[in-house]
Amino acid sequence: MRSSILLLVALCGLAAASKNLVKLSEDNWTQLLKGEWMLEFHAPWCPACKDLQKAWNSFADFAPDLKIQVAEVDVTKNPGLSGRFLVTALPTIYHVRDGVFRVYAGSRDKNDFISFVEDRRWRTIDAVPDYKHPNSAQMGVVAVFFKLSMAVRDLHNKLVEEKGIPSWASYSIFAGITLLLGCVLGFLIVLVIDQVFPTGSLSTATKKSEKKGEKKEDKKKEEKSETKKTK
Numbered sequence: 001m002r003s004s005i006l007l008l009v010a011l012c013g014l015a016a017a018s019k020n021l022v023k024l025s026e027d028n029w030t031q032l033l034k035g036e037w038m039l040e041f042h043a044p045w046c047p048a049c050k051d052l053q054k055a056w057n058s059f060a061d062f063a064p065d066l067k068i069q070v071a072e073v074d075v076t077k078n079p080g081l082s083g084r085f086l087v088t089a090l091p092t093i094y095h096v097r098d099g100v101f102r103v104y105a106g107s108r109d110k111n112d113f114i115s116f117v118e119d120r121r122w123r124t125i126d127a128v129p130d131y132k133h134p135n136s137a138q139m140g141v142v143a144v145f146f147k148l149s150m151a152v153r154d155l156h157n158k159l160v161e162e163k164g165i166p167s168w169a170s171y172s173i174f175a176g177i178t179l180l181l182g183c184v185l186g187f188l189i190v191l192v193i194d195q196v197f198p199t200g201s202l203s204t205a206t207k208k209s210e211k212k213g214e215k216k217e218d219k220k221k222e223e224k225s226e227t228k229k230t231k
């Protein structure tokens with residue numbers, strides 16, 4: 001009984017998934033830069049995303065009619081993309097047209113999605129500015145940090161759950177690594193600064209002025225002795 005209900009639920013889930021819904025990942029998200037798209041960021045653990053799922057799938061069925069593409073990104077599988085797009089809440093919906101990104105803030109309803117595209121209501125929304133454009137170099141750096149922090153978190157979970165290491169020990173290991181990296185980074189920065197502003201020339205300059213000072217004193221002494229001699 002129970003398994004047949006599960007099967008039914010699974011079948012309904014399958015039926016709801018639109019064949020037009022494009023799944024994007026860190027490797028192929030740049031397809032977004034061409035043409036017109038509606039893109040949803042979601043996670044399996046997010047209840048609001050589950051509520052949206054049905055509407056998003058039936059919206060995807062309209063994609064060919066609207067001459068757009070409807071896509072989704074699973075942020076748990078693509079942490080780099082949630083960094084790149086600065087996804088701070090789930091679900092987040094983006095409208096993309098010819099590389100111009102806009103955050104959709106309307107109601108999560110199929111008909112509203114359709115009229116947003118059909119009536120070009122996206123024109124009333126400000127585009128994402130250049131400095132946080134998902135394809136910019138700086139957002140690429142943010143993406144790397146998101147991936148890195150997710151990798152660290154996964155490793156921590158692995159250490160604690162699979163290897164049975166107590167979580168305080170895992171935290172200490174990562175704290176140690178962080179400190180070490182900080183030291184190495186600090187050392188490198190000092191090296192670079194030293195190359196750009198050599199301290200060597202600074203110290204020789206002070207030595208020279210010291211020598212000049214000595215000479216002056218010598219001259220003064222000589223002068224004094226000369227004056228004594230003339231007296």
Ligand SMILES: *[C@@H]1O[C@H](CO)[C@@H](O)[C@H](O)[C@H]1NC(C)=O
Nearest residue numbers: 022023024025026027028031
């Ligand atoms: C993008 O990559 C993901 C993961 O490799 C794959 O599941 C998906 O089908 C790809 N999407 C497109 C449009 O190529």
